[in-house]
Amino acid sequence: MDVSETLLPGINADVNAAACPSRVMLEHITSRWGVLVLAVLLEGTHRFSELRRRVSGVSEKMLAQTLQTLERDGLVRREAYPVIPPRVEYSLTPLGEGAARQVWALARWVEGHAPDIAAAREEYDTLKARS
């Protein structure tokens, strides 16, 4: 374990502190694919190929990397079944469920307010073009 990943006992985590390990943990959860994968897994267990279909645009390599990072952080559980063809399923751990609820809410907020954001951009660009 890298020393930069060690939390000092008795010292509260602070994502605003560059050296605090919690910042990297936050970065994993808010990573481009991490957010989407966690939110999809909140709906239930998924196989690798199902996840790839649900999270459109993710490459096989990036999805595998994202899942491994989330697994190491204790958020995702990987279960491989010794069948032919091999079946690998991904689900949230109880800890991951907590994280997923947060990003799920954020994703739904963005979807619900996408028209407002689009309108704000249009106004911003119009003002910039005039000045």
Added chain:
Amino acid sequence: MDVSETLLPGINADVNAAACPSRVMLEHITSRWGVLVLAVLLEGTHRFSELRRRVSGVSEKMLAQTLQTLERDGLVRREAYPVIPPRVEYSLTPLGEGAARQVWALARWVEGHAPDIAAAREEYDTLKARS
């Protein structure tokens, strides 16, 4: 305005769709510095230099770029006062407050669960080293 930023009327936003503009909006809010800046602004108006101090590790260039992106998305308001020396203040718009509440909750969740994540990593690394 880029055509990829246009929301089709009557079609719901979907962050899981690679071509949906809401995905890029989500990426702005969950960007490395976007998350931290929004969460800090939920505490109140900040000057540029104050933000730089609060969000440790951010460069001047990255902070300026992050704020501009959030301003264009209608989440952050930039107010420049014609005084000497010039004073520029950043605050959340009502829309930005909604986004900031989400990422604030996420940041606090991560800080609160950082010891659990650190423990999970240690276990993962130990198991990997053994296999």
